[in-house]
Amino acid sequence: MNQNLFLGVAQCCMVFMLGFACQVTAVETKFPSRPIRFIVPFVPGAGTDITARTVALKMADLLAQQIVVDNRPGAAGNIGLDLAAKSPPDGYTVTLVSATHTVNYTLQKNLPYDLIKDFAPISQVTSQPYCLTVNAAVPARSLKEMIELIKNKPNYYTYGSSGSGGLSHLAGTLMSSMAKVNWIHVPYKGGAAAINDMLGGQIHSLFATIIGTQQHVKAGRLRWLAVSMKKRSPVLPDMPTMSEAGLPGYDINGWYGILAPAATPKTILDQLNHAVLEALKYPEVGPRFATDGSEPAGTTRTQFTQHILAEVAKHAKLIKEANIKLD
Secondary structure: OOHHHHHHHHHHHHHHHHHHHHHHHHHHHOOOOOOEEEEEOOOOOOHHHHHHHHHHHHHHHHHOOOEEEEEOOOHHHHHHHHHHHOOOOOOOEEEEEEHHHHHHHHHOOOOOOOOOOOEEEEEEEEEEEOEEEEEOOOOOOOHHHHHHHHHHOOOOOEEEEOOOOOHHHHHHHHHHHHHOOOOEEEEOOOHHHHHHHHHHOOOOEEEEOHHHHHHHHHOOOEEEEEEOOOOOOOOOOOOOEHHHHOOOOOOOEEEEEEEEEOOOOHHHHHHHHHHHHHHOOOOOHHHHHHOOOOEEOOOOHHHHHHHHHHHHHHHHHHHHHHOOOOO
């Protein structure tokens, strides 16, 4: 074969192969090209699970790729987050995070991950109030009346919680500090046990979720006095906030959000953030969240980062002032 002809054919082949390689690379780098694992660090059926599966379904439609919810409960949500933190930072593993994790950051020593350093925030997904709830036999019908009852009988009235250091505990602690009252904290292993004892009269009150107490309030066995967030809940629009009802500035907020491993590329994080925000716009999502007492709360990545830092600082201050320690 003529040498020039041979060189020409070889060059054509190289150009073809180079073009083919570029096409393959483009296909391989398109995100997402395979299913995404969505780690939920709590048990199936909980509010976290409802939130994750609702959002995952809509995100899957938007991203044209399956999103597989993987429940990894245990250690107050830390097992799942540790698994996510140690996953490849390629966008194919994300995890649900809750307000509880911003409490764990200060309260739990020797965590196997760092909430601030090991994750890249994608978006806050929901916002959820707690309700100051009392047994129907308690005569108070407002926050101010409850505060007066406690002041008139210090260290008599009790409030339960889902456990020492949980948000329901911090909610009662913040009320103690702001109202300058002394009442007794009774920790339980989970909110359901605390609600049962409140129904039975073993404890007087509890900062409880809407979904956990709604049926009992409707039945007249429990009574809501105020919601814990700084703004009213659209699920309970007529219920005053703690701030409106007598403790200006009071704010304890349950929420869920989504994180990815820290080194995940910015372009992928932006794409996931966009998918979350668009997913929250579906008309059926809000009512679905409302069954858990939550509302959609999509944010930018920067806003969610700032929110997490602010929550860590707020809870750390309260934990230190009240000298809260794990049982």
